[in-house]
Amino acid sequence: MRRREVPVEEAVGLTLAHDLTRIVPGEFKGRAFRKGHVVQESDIPMLLDMGKRHLFVLELEGNELHEDDAAVMMADALAGSLVIQTLVHEGKVILKARHRGMLWVDVRRVMAIIDVLPYKPQKVVLITTGSEIKGGRIEDKSGSVLRQKFQRYGFELHQQVFADDDLDDIAIAIVQACNDEATIVCVIGGMSVDPDDRTPGAIRKAATNVVTYGTPMLPGSMLMLAYRNQTAIFGLPGAVIYDKKTSFDVLLPRVLAGVAVTKKDIAPLGIGGWLND
Numbered sequence: 001m002r003r004r005e006v007p008v009e010e011a012v013g014l015t016l017a018h019d020l021t022r023i024v025p026g027e028f029k030g031r032a033f034r035k036g037h038v039v040q041e042s043d044i045p046m047l048l049d050m051g052k053r054h055l056f057v058l059e060l061e062g063n064e065l066h067e068d069d070a071a072v073m074m075a076d077a078l079a080g081s082l083v084i085q086t087l088v089h090e091g092k093v094i095l096k097a098r099h100r101g102m103l104w105v106d107v108r109r110v111m112a113i114i115d116v117l118p119y120k121p122q123k124v125v126l127i128t129t130g131s132e133i134k135g136g137r138i139e140d141k142s143g144s145v146l147r148q149k150f151q152r153y154g155f156e157l158h159q160q161v162f163a164d165d166d167l168d169d170i171a172i173a174i175v176q177a178c179n180d181e182a183t184i185v186c187v188i189g190g191m192s193v194d195p196d197d198r199t200p201g202a203i204r205k206a207a208t209n210v211v212t213y214g215t216p217m218l219p220g221s222m223l224m225l226a227y228r229n230q231t232a233i234f235g236l237p238g239a240v241i242y243d244k245k246t247s248f249d250v251l252l253p254r255v256l257a258g259v260a261v262t263k264k265d266i267a268p269l270g271i272g273g274w275l276n277d
């Protein structure tokens with residue numbers, strides 16, 4: 001795939017390569033600009049508010065697929081005759097029940113043994129990314145959301161730091177938190193497919209082991225989990241700020257209990273992975 005980053009101010013007249021998502025906590029989460037939209041001068045303030053300082057011009061090569069085409073192919077392969085597929089948006093297709101009834105996923109299951117594991121002491125650092133927050137264009141909402149989530153389990157946020165959409169800035173902040181003996185580092189924002197989304201690259205740079213980038217649950221599909229030695233590093237998508245329950249709420253208790261999460265634990269989360277009410 002050949003991709004070129006264009007500063008938004010120079011993107012007027014160019015065609016968007018994929019849908020762009022806007023989140024206003026408590027109010028709106030969804031597509032603000034559609035794939036194929038031709039960027040107008042009047043779009044620039046909104047794009048900057050969404051933290052988009054750059055846009056991609058993409059050229060797919062060989063047997064590569066656009067995320068929207070891949071989503072449609074997967075939906076066609078998975079959907080039985082009693083589910084309806086929505087139109088593709090933001091790289092996903094939603095399958096909806098045609099009738100009331102029981103969800104049936106045709107997978108053999110293993111019997112579970114029930115137990116309760118106590119939480120271990122944790123030192124938690126939050127790194128909030130995004131030019132729109134660091135530059136003061138919009139107010140940060142991640143601090144209060146994450147503070148409340150951790151408080152529910154009896155933990156406080158030790159520190160919140162802010163980073164620009166810059167791979168090295170974010171990676172340095174992660175390493176610094178680890179050197180400061182953080183046991184959990186949460187990096188929020190910049191987790192999706194835009195050129196200003198630097199968080200996955202920064203986590204890869206700082207980590208000694210990447211467990212997953214992508215979790216088969218919604219919301220929270222763009223969640224990343226990695227470790228730097230014993231420190232767990234979460235890459236949290238913007239949806240964690242907007243939606244009450246995401247894949248983060250499923251994985252966090254395991255990490256708080258000191259259970260090492262592996263790739264094998266991630267794939268089965270897709271069964272029952274639709275978390276919205």
Ligand SMILES: Nc1nc2c(c(=O)[nH]1)N[C@H]1C(S)=C(S)[C@@H](COP(=O)(O)OP(=O)(O)OC[C@H]3O[C@@H](n4cnc5c(N)ncnc54)[C@H](O)[C@@H]3O)O[C@H]1N2
Pocket residue numbers: 018019020021022023024025049050051067090091128129130132133138139140141142143188189190191192193197220221222236237238239240241
């Ligand atoms: N074409 C595609 N679009 C999207 C995909 C995809 O795969 N293809 N994935 C979607 C998913 S799932 C999520 S979740 C969102 C969010 O991704 P990001 O983590 O990259 O979020 P940002 O771009 O950084 O921000 C999105 C939105 O949220 C606002 N925001 C971010 N941080 C804060 C904060 N600390 N306080 C307040 N508001 C914040 C930001 O301004 C943007 O409006 O991507 C989907 N789209």
Ligand code: MOO
Pocket residue numbers: 217218219220221222223237238239240246
């Ligand atoms: O809406 Mo997204 O699934 O990463 O949370």
